[in-house]
Amino acid sequence: MELSAAAWLAVLLAALGGALWLRAGQERRRRAKKGRLPPGPPALPLLGNLLQLDPSAMYRSLEKLSERYGPVYTIHLGSLPCVVLCGYQAVKEALVDQANDFSDRGDFPVFYRFTKGNGIAFSNGEKWKVLRRFTLQTLKNFGVGRSSIEERIQEEAQCLVQEFRKTGGSPFNPINPVCRAVANVICSVVFGKRFDYEDASFLTLLDHLNENFKIMSSFWGEVYNIFPRLMDFLPGPHHQIFRNFESLRQFIAGHIRRHQESLNPSAPRDFIDCFLIRMEQEKQDPLSYFHTETLVMSTHNLFFGGTETTSSTLRYSFLILMKFPKVAAKVHQEIDQVIGRDRAPCLADRKLMPYTDAVIYEIQRFITILPMGLPRAVTRDTPFRSFLFPKGTNVIPLLSSVHFDPSQFKDPNSFNPANFLDENNSFQSNEAFMPFAPGKRICLGAGLARMEIFLFLTTLLQHFTFRPLVTPAEIDLAPQCTGLGNVPRPFEFQVLSR
Template sequence: MDLSGATPLALLLLSALSCLVLYLNGGRKKKGILPHGPAPLPLVGNLFQLDTKEMHRSLEKLSKQYGPVYTIHLGSLPCVVLCGYQAVKEALVDQADDFSGRGDFPVFYRFTQGNGIVFSNGEKWKVLRRFSLHTLKNFGMGKSSIEARIQEEAQCLVQEFRKTNGTPFNPLNLVCRAVANVICAVVFGNRFDYEDTDFLLLLDHLNENFRIMSTFWGELYNIFPRIMDLLPGPHHQIFQNFEKLRHFITERVLWHQKDLDPDAPRDFIDCFLVRMEQEKQDPLSYFNMETLVMTTHNLFFGGTETTSTTLRYSFLILMKYPEVAAKVHQEIDQVIGPNRAPCLADRTRMPYTDAVIYEIQRFISILPMGLPRAVTRDTPFRNFLLPKGTNVIPLLNSVHYDPTQFKDPTSFNPGHFLDEKNAFKNSDAFMPFAPGKRICLGAGLARMEIFLFLTTILQHFTLQPLVAPAEIDLTPQCTGLGNVPHLFQFQVLPR
């Protein structure tokens, strides 16, 4: 395991305190027939066989020895690893109900306590997901109204890019503001000005949390949460940021309560407040203030980070492969032209652009290990029996890089999503939003945003790197929860 970047004090304390794991995490063993895997050490499990700076790489490497389905021990917690398209499909798609639980994710659980859509389980998750899907649909998710909202925000982003006047800049903050404003309009009922200090601070907290959770510290916290609570390190910043996010959301919920009209809800928060009032006499209701705050956080975090990161990675990839960017520009010119705003209807007439977007998402595999799943009952799987509650790690990166599904998967090639006639072709192994019952709630919105934001930017600008294309580094700055690209600057030149 590569421990560079960890302080000697932190490692010393980790070793000294590891004996607490037996007491704090005891009693987790369950009856069943788990897949074979590397023999764990007492207390620390397979920690020293993993590079916590590239966890998914370590897990994929172990699969070459133990097969596509095996057991790894993260501390004292056994987790079943699924590697490759076939194993992930058989579990998350073919046995979708059995694998629809949310697995342990301590860095999030400390904040959410199992509330919200993403990290709840059982009946609470079913009720909240059903309510959220219905409400988001009523507020335009997947409809022309949300398309217009994205188009409007894309034009705002174009204007901000124009203000750079061809000088180098880092697109991180501008892209985050644009993407966040789309989900803000649905959840909070309004967009924020790009210079709103509260809004900018909120986005800083989101970006910092996504980065830290994708580092050594974030991964180590998920393995030894109680011990890491006692150790110094940047992981503590995650929870400070979470509290600031909680305050931001709670403040806006209180504003909504002051002028709520139950007969005319304005946004997601209003609808949730109406449901809270309807069920206030039910002590078992899942609709309460804490669940509202956590659900809103889930929507905001999920609707901002992965999409904005994908767009930033898109800029890097298109600059590294200028021949690909040139073909996209050509297709935009032929189908859309220089003046009309891109719309979703254009997508079916732009197979190459569509293939490029899919290939970008496959290539970067934004959440390389997905989010952990858990089986909802004692589950027969292949020749094993996974006890109810068993943690499952679906290696989405291994699906996107499966050579049985993609020719030369380590190369960036839009041809992976084009047939012999250069028409767009989908692939069942395309899983950036995770398949099955736990598919990302905002998958449809993300697809719309990536297409409309990217085509609008490329309609107006040529992306100019500050180094030779061959020198552009596509390896992640850090990888854990997500693959986070290196910070970069570029120029946007008017076309």
């Protein structure tokens, strides 16, 4: 049973007391002397601005506060001051125009307890730069962004078609087959293999990923990030996150051991092999960043990042196309005209399908899978507008506020593919489209995700019509929970052969 706000207040005050607040106050005063953070709502001792926020929909509370305090303001999450960036202009000025200054990863306790700052997504400084360069080159060498990975996605898309066809038109929940298909693409790069859709260990792994994404996007996940030390001692579903993380660690570590036993340095098979070779090359270097723990965390980052957000986007796509059947009909028409029924969709088709492309972009804008992005931190004392952010200041870029900025999109609260079409109905991109986070920390798998969403969705629509079990008006696009991500509600639908 969830605790009320009053109960949370009592527990927090009793558990932490005034000593923690005094220490936090000293830190704030130190920061205040060193820099000039933007003003924001007054903070309470210990709790900061928690009572002004809804932990189950944090980004909406932050957007609401920006109406009073402007597009750049300071919020206190417990004792931690964070600068909030709201709207396209503020996010662009920071993450794009001053990309180097805003390129560190900010505090994210729920991940830090697991990663300890290792891996690609949550390391900083020179370690992050070295790991990112290595990973980008390795992904490129194994076909990401090239025709070989396109063929791999096409093959997996056909497997997904067969899974959908097995339902025989009966209602089903698409979460499991979609997650398996998407995960298998990144598995082919990271582990050098795809997994059978009935592989028990693979299914358990995906269940852990889905559960963690859901819990981290819930009330419990948000509160853990604000009060990690306290939440470690309080009961609740947040503890399942770390049990799942440990299972993921063991799964990945097992594959690494098997790779070590069969490694051929002259013929690397996948990302793990390449990392192991680099580890051997630098084993005498005490400053090397290539260690087993870093490999485990980097593999986890790629697997988690390459599975959860893309599969969630596809499930949202099904819901949106059923809610707006006229949009789905136009996409079907364009698929029939450009691709037909006898060959598999390919990336070259995308340039000839402006409406479908616009629909895919609009879906990603409208749902904004990661509404707050992942937190950033400034790499040095950073002047920004009329303020000065001390080195290490945490920054929250509200990507949801960018995607719903009325200065950038027509009627942003409505689903409208015309946001990405010009007056001639040709596809038109928009700099305010930022689903993968802009700047130096752009998602490593952004290019792969774009390929997957287009190829999976067009392949399914080539073969099927999606039929909801309720009227379009009754389809609820509101997320089941929202925090780290917007998690789509569970649903069933029918797929009917075309």
